[in-house]
Amino acid sequence: MASETENIENLVNRRYEHGFVTDIATDTMPPGLDEDVVRAISARKKEPEFMLEWRLRAYRQWREMQEPEWAHVHYPPIDFESISYYAAPKSDEDRPKSLDEVDPKLLETYDKLGIPLHERARLAGVAVDAVFDSVSVATTFKEKLSEAGVIFCPFSEAVLKHPELVQKYLGSVVPQRDNFYAALNSAVFSDGSFVYIPKGVRCPMELSTYFRINAANTGQFERTLIIADEGSHVSYLEGCTAPMRDENQLHAAVVELVALGDAEIKYSTVQNWYPGDENGKGGIYNFVTKRGDCRGANSKISWTQVETGSAITWKYPSCILRGDNSVGEFYSVAVTNNFQQADTGTKMIHIGRNTSSTIVSKGISAGHAQQAYRGLVRVMPQASGARNHTQCDSLLIGKECGAHTFPYMEIKNPSAKVEHEATTSKISADQLFYCRQRGISEEDAVNMIVNGFCKEVFKELPMEFAVEAQALLSVSLEGAVG
Amino acid sequence: MLEIKDLKASIGGTEILRGLSLSANAGEVHAIMGPNGSGKSTLAQVIAGHEDYEVTAGSVTFKGENLLELAPEERAREGIFLGFQYPVEIAGVNNAYLLKAAVNAKRKHQGLGEIDAFEFLKLAKEKMALLGMDQKFLHRGVNEGFSGGEKKRNEILQMAMLEPCLAILDETDSGLDIDALRAVAEGVNSLRSPDRAIILVTHYQRLLDYIEPDHVHVLSDGRIARSGDKSLALALEEKGYDWIREAANE
Numbered sequence: 001m002a003s004e005t006e007n008i009e010n011l012v013n014r015r016y017e018h019g020f021v022t023d024i025a026t027d028t029m030p031p032g033l034d035e036d037v038v039r040a041i042s043a044r045k046k047e048p049e050f051m052l053e054w055r056l057r058a059y060r061q062w063r064e065m066q067e068p069e070w071a072h073v074h075y076p077p078i079d080f081e082s083i084s085y086y087a088a089p090k091s092d093e094d095r096p097k098s099l100d101e102v103d104p105k106l107l108e109t110y111d112k113l114g115i116p117l118h119e120r121a122r123l124a125g126v127a128v129d130a131v132f133d134s135v136s137v138a139t140t141f142k143e144k145l146s147e148a149g150v151i152f153c154p155f156s157e158a159v160l161k162h163p164e165l166v167q168k169y170l171g172s173v174v175p176q177r178d179n180f181y182a183a184l185n186s187a188v189f190s191d192g193s194f195v196y197i198p199k200g201v202r203c204p205m206e207l208s209t210y211f212r213i214n215a216a217n218t219g220q221f222e223r224t225l226i227i228a229d230e231g232s233h234v235s236y237l238e239g240c241t242a243p244m245r246d247e248n249q250l251h252a253a254v255v256e257l258v259a260l261g262d263a264e265i266k267y268s269t270v271q272n273w274y275p276g277d278e279n280g281k282g283g284i285y286n287f288v289t290k291r292g293d294c295r296g297a298n299s300k301i302s303w304t305q306v307e308t309g310s311a312i313t314w315k316y317p318s319c320i321l322r323g324d325n326s327v328g329e330f331y332s333v334a335v336t337n338n339f340q341q342a343d344t345g346t347k348m349i350h351i352g353r354n355t356s357s358t359i360v361s362k363g364i365s366a367g368h369a370q371q372a373y374r375g376l377v378r379v380m381p382q383a384s385g386a387r388n389h390t391q392c393d394s395l396l397i398g399k400e401c402g403a404h405t406f407p408y409m410e411i412k413n414p415s416a417k418v419e420h421e422a423t424t425s426k427i428s429a430d431q432l433f434y435c436r437q438r439g440i441s442e443e444d445a446v447n448m449i450v451n452g453f454c455k456e457v458f459k460e461l462p463m464e465f466a467v468e469a470q471a472l473l474s475v476s477l478e479g480a481v482g
Numbered sequence: 483m484l485e486i487k488d489l490k491a492s493i494g495g496t497e498i499l500r501g502l503s504l505s506a507n508a509g510e511v512h513a514i515m516g517p518n519g520s521g522k523s524t525l526a527q528v529i530a531g532h533e534d535y536e537v538t539a540g541s542v543t544f545k546g547e548n549l550l551e552l553a554p555e556e557r558a559r560e561g562i563f564l565g566f567q568y569p570v571e572i573a574g575v576n577n578a579y580l581l582k583a584a585v586n587a588k589r590k591h592q593g594l595g596e597i598d599a600f601e602f603l604k605l606a607k608e609k610m611a612l613l614g615m616d617q618k619f620l621h622r623g624v625n626e627g628f629s630g631g632e633k634k635r636n637e638i639l640q641m642a643m644l645e646p647c648l649a650i651l652d653e654t655d656s657g658l659d660i661d662a663l664r665a666v667a668e669g670v671n672s673l674r675s676p677d678r679a680i681i682l683v684t685h686y687q688r689l690l691d692y693i694e695p696d697h698v699h700v701l702s703d704g705r706i707a708r709s710g711d712k713s714l715a716l717a718l719e720e721k722g723y724d725w726i727r728e729a730a731n732e
Contacts, residue, residue: 062681168539430570437530437566438580438640439558450572452623 008098020193029086035059038187041086045156048163058176058186065180066240071343072372072404073312075285078250084187090236137173148204150234151196155223158194165196171225173256173293173320181252182289189223189254196234197263206235206462222253228263230296235266235467253288258422261296261323265389266304269317270469272476273309280339280368283311290317294326296354302329303346304460306469308476311340316374318347321383328357331457333469335476336369336401344405345374350386350416362454365401366477372404380415386416394424395453397446425453447474483508483679484529484648489540490704491528500704501540506648506697509676513690513715514683516701517723519725521684525701526652530564531557535674541571544648558584559591561647565654567638572624577636580624581606585643609642612672614665631662638669650681655689667692689721700726 037204042052064435151162159166167387176186197203208292228234251273255345257265266288276283286309292301303317313336319328329347329469348357357377365371379386407420427449435445451458451470458466484506491499495606498521506512516522528535529542531554536583542549549557569669570582588597597605607617625633633721634654641649655663665680674680682693690698698714699706700723708714718726 044652158491425573428570433532434566434570434572435580436554437558437564438582438584438644439555439591440580441587442553444583444587448575448580449572452572452576452579455574 013405016410024351029084029228029407031084031190032081033059033083033085037085041190043160045348046087047159048078050163050167051159052255054170054176055187055334056350058183059188061177062180062183062187065177065183067180071314072200072374072406073314073341073343074372074417075312075341078285080184083250086190092211106160124342133350142390144204148201149198149408150203151194153194153337155192155194155225158225162194162196165227166194166225167259169225169256173258173291174254179289181209182204183288185221185223185252185254189221190417190443192223192225192253193236194224195226195236197228199229200231201229206237219249220249220253221249222255224253225258226256226265226267227258228260228265228299230260231262232260233264235268235462237268237270237293239270239272239465247413247436250285251287253290254318254320255288255290257300257301259292259294259296259323259326260297262298263296264300264302266291266302267292267317268465269303269305269307270461270465270472271305271307271313272472274311275309275336275340275476276311276338278338278367283340284309286310286313286315288315291320291347292318292328293320294323294355297323297352298325299323300327300329300330302327302460304329304331304457305333306457306461306465306472307332307334307342307344310342310471313340313342313344315468316345316347316376318349320349320351321357321382321386322351323355324352325354327355329460330359330361331460333364333454333457333473334362334371335364336366336371338369339474340368340369341368341371342369343372343374345372345376347376348378348388350377350379350383350413352383354385355383355474356387357389359388359392360456361390361392362457363392363394364397364450364453364473365394365403366397368400370402370404373408374406374408376408376410377418378410379413379418381412381460383413384415386413386417388416390418390420391420392420393453395450396424396426397408443474443478446477450474450477483545484681485541485543486529487541488527489525489542490538491524491535491693492538493524493535497538498535498559499528502701502705503540504699506679506681508647508679508715509678510697511674511682511693511695513695513698513712514681514701515685515687515715515718518685520646520701521650521704522685522701524704526650526681526683528562529557529648530554530562536560555587558644559588563641563644563646563649565634565641565649565651567623567653567656569628569633569637571626571628573626575624576620576714577622578603578606578620578622581643581726586642588644596663606639606643609639610644613639613669626675630657631659631666634658634662634666635669642669642673645673645678647677648679648681650683652683652686653656654682655684655686663689664692687715690715702726 003461038055087448114449160398195207226236259265273284273286294301301319307313317330321328328348334342334344346359359375361373363371363373373392377388392405396403403424405422411417411418432442432445436442448471458469461469487503488501489499514522528671537550544713582602589597606620615635625636654666695712698710698712700708
C-alpha cells in the first residue's frame, strides 16, 4: 500500500511539475471501496490528518448503513464495488481536439440551450482549458472576490488553506451518518466548492460553477460548503450538463449551507444531466443531500432548482430554521420525460420563534415518467409563531406518466400556521388545438403552457439562469407530445 | 377563396358531413345555419384541421391550394381563423403572450420579423377599445376565469390582431347578452373587407340582425339543404328548421 501511495504522490507531483498538460490519463483508481481507497484519495489531495480521520469515520459508518429504499423510484441494485471512486483529469490526448470531434447531437443541444461558444468547448470536454472531471476549475473572478474578502475556491484548496473553517463547519449541517449517500460522499468526496462570505459583506457577484461528469464509470462525489457570516449575502448558481453515456452513473453530492445572523444565501440550480435515452437506457443517478442551516436570527436561505436531467433524481434541498425570525424558501421545477424518475421536495424544520417557510413545487411529467413530491414541514414545540405556505402543482403531459404527492406535516406548536395547496392538471388536446389554430406549433404551445405553469419559480432565478431554464425545459420536453 | 366539394367527414366512425359543397369568395359574408347536429361545428373544425375528424371524401381548396394537406398551424398561418364556440382556458399563459406568439408565428410565415413590443401593445389596446374590452384582459391567463361574453370578445380580439383571409366564427353569438352581442358584431363588421371572407356559423337568426350576410346556407344532415340571401334566414326564423327538412326530403 505504501508504494501505491508513493506512486500517487509522484503522479500528483508530476502534474504540478508539468502544469496542466501532463499525461495523467491512467490516474483512475481501480473499482471498489475500502479504507485504503479512502486513504489514497486523501493522500492524493495531500490532506491534513483531520480530513483523513473525518473521511475514515464516515467510511466506517457507511459500512454499517443500509441503502435506503423508501423513495418512489425503481432501479437495479447499485454495485458499489464496481465503481471507481477517484478519476483524475483525462489527458488532452483523450479529449476531443476541437468541437468538430464532439458528438453533433450534444452540440445541437448546446445550440438549443443558447450556450456561448467558448463554454460549449469546455462543456464538451475539448482540451482548450483546464476543465477537469472531479477536480474543480480555478475560478476567474478571484481577485475581485478576494478584495471583498470572499473565499471562493475548490474544496480541496480550502482544506489546505482554510482548515479552521472547514473543520468548524464541514458536516455541521449534514452529519457524516445523516444518510447512506451522505456517508458515502463524506468518505470519498472528490472535490467541490467552498465559499466563505465574511461579516457584513455582500458578495460582489453571483458565484457560479459548472459541474460535469466526464469519465465513464466514475462515481461523482461533490462536496459544497457555503458559509455566510453575520450580515452577509451571497447568491450561488450551480449548473450542470453531461455528455451522453450508456451506463448509469451514480452521483451523490452533498451541499451544506450555513447562514449566521442576518445573513442570506440564495442557492440556484439548473440541473441537466443525461436522463437516459427515450427507452430509459443510461442516464445519471442523482442522489443528493442538500441542506441549509439558518443558524442565526433573521437569516434566510432560499433554494431554487430547475431539474430536468438525470435518469433518477432523489433530493430534498432543506432548511433548518434555527434562528429566530429566520426564513426558508424552496422553489422547484422538476421535469421528467420518457422513463425518468424523480422523488424530490424539501424539508422545512422550524425550531426558532417566528420562523417562516415557503414551498413552491412545480412538477411536470411526460412520456412514461414518474414523479413524486415529498415534503416535510416540521414545527418544533419551541417554534412559536411558525408559518408555512406550501404550494404543490403537477402538470401531466400524455397518459402514461404519473405524479404523486407525499406531504408530511408534524406540527408540535399550536400557534403554527401551516397551509398546503395542491393541484394536478393536464395539457389537454383542446388547449393544443386552440394554440395550433392560432398558428403556434404544437411544440411551442407545450413550451408556452409549461413556462406559464413554471413562471412563479422562474422569476426567482437570476436573469441569465431564467432564460437558460426556459430553453432547457423546451429541450427536455421535445417529443413529449404527438 | 374557399372551395369545398362533396366533402365527407366522420368522427369516431360516425359520418357527419355527407357530401357538402360550398364556395366563399373574398369580400363575402356567409351564414351557415342549421339545427343541432346538422354538422355546422364539424364543418368549422374540419376547415381548421382538427385531427379528431377524418375526411373520407371530397376536397377543400383554399386560395387554390389543397387545404387538407396542411397541419392546423399551417392553415392558421395561411390565414384561416376559427373563432371557437367554447374557447379553452389556458391557466398561467398570459393572454398577451399567446396573442403575440400567434401574431409572430404568422409574421414569420410571411417572412416578416417579430412585431415590436410597443407596436404590439399599441395595436392590441386599439383593438380592445374597439371591442369594449378592459386592458387588464391582456395580462390575465388565456380565457382564465373569463365570462362567456369575455371569451367571445377575446376571440374577436385575436381575429382582429391576426387579420385572417378567412374567418369562421362558430356560434360566436351563443351565451352573449345583448350588449356583448352588439360589441362582438361591431367588431366583426369592422373586419369586413374586400379581401376577407367571413363564415358565421349560427343557430339563430339574431346575430344576422347585426351582421348582415351576403349568403345564407342551411345545413341539414351533413349537406347544404338550401342556399339563399338574408331573406332565407328570416324565413327560417318564421317557419323553423322542419320546413327545410321537409323540403329536402321531397
